Amino acid sequence: LAKTTQPISMDSYEGQEVNITCSHNNIATNDYITWYQQFPSQGPRFIIQGYKTKVTNEVASLFIPADRKSSTLSLPRVSLSDTAVYYCLVGFHMDTGRRALTFGSGTRLQVQP
Amino acid sequence: DAMVIQNPRYQVTQFGKPVTLSCSQTLNHNVMYWYQQKSSQAPKLLFHYYDKDFNNEADTPDNFQSRRPNTSFCFLDIRSPGLGDAAMYLCATSRDEGPTPTEAFFGQGTRLTVV
Numbered sequence: 001l002a003k004t005t006q007p008i009s010m011d012s013y014e015g016q017e018v019n020i021t022c023s024h025n026n027i028a029t030n031d032y033i034t035w036y037q038q039f040p041s042q043g044p045r046f047i048i049q050g051y052k053t054k055v056t057n058e059v060a061s062l063f064i065p066a067d068r069k070s071s072t073l074s075l076p077r078v079s080l081s082d083t084a085v086y087y088c089l090v091g092f093h094m095d096t097g098r099r100a101l102t103f104g105s106g107t108r109l110q111v112q113p
Numbered sequence: 114d115a116m117v118i119q120n121p122r123y124q125v126t127q128f129g130k131p132v133t134l135s136c137s138q139t140l141n142h143n144v145m146y147w148y149q150q151k152s153s154q155a156p157k158l159l160f161h162y163y164d165k166d167f168n169n170e171a172d173t174p175d176n177f178q179s180r181r182p183n184t185s186f187c188f189l190d191i192r193s194p195g196l197g198d199a200a201m202y203l204c205a206t207s208r209d210e211g212p213t214p215t216e217a218f219f220g221q222g223t224r225l226t227v228v
Contacts, residue, residue: 032213032214034214041201041221041222041224042221042222043117043203043205043219043220043221043222044156044203044205044217044219045219046216046217046218049214049216087155101146101158101205101207101217102158103148103155103156103157103158104155105155106155
């Protein structure tokens with residue numbers, strides 16, 4: 001299973017763009033990259049998923065370079081409500097050939113006024 | 114509308130007294146997961162069901178068991194809770210039928226306190 005490395009924490013101010021990078025050097029050919037957001041005392045919530053290049057949805061963008069050994073979650077113009085822990089997940093495929101969601105350590109984002 | 118429902122939200126149990134946490138889903142997803150999350154830590158996968166197939170993580174203690182009587186329901190049984198088992202327990206579901214992973218939906222979690 002691919003191991004992910006993220007910064008432990010990041011600080012930002014309202015209105016700024018925040019980029020959180022995740023390293024996954026041993027990502028497998030068929031692995032996707034998925035990001036989840038978690039607020040205190042709540043279950044994680046899906047943000048975005050991609051395989052290569054760039055993916056954009058209504059809340060975030062995901063940039064994946066050609067070698068796929070890292071990925072960057074981009075949050076445009078963050079607000080106080082974006083203060084949360086962000087998890088990068090890769091390596092869904094287990095030895096059985098089936099998937100399981102395994103979380104890395106996550107990045108705690110603190111947005112200041 | 115809640116799609117993954119965990120009951121209860123808060124559970125207090127005595128040291129060594131068996132406890133069961135429940136999870137139900139309205140999404141008809143074939144995969145259900147149980148995670149343990151301790152304070153300031155990432156969720157840790159305990160086991161998951163792929164349809165009726167049970168998959169246990171190698172480091173999940175024997176004290177933890179699970180049942181999935183049908184597609185909609187999944188239970189986490191802790192046979193003899195210890196103080197170290199106090200945590201948030203999260204249930205999640207996903208539909209896994211092809212090569213592309215799909216979004217997983219998480220419940221609100223059950224916070225277990227062991228006294």
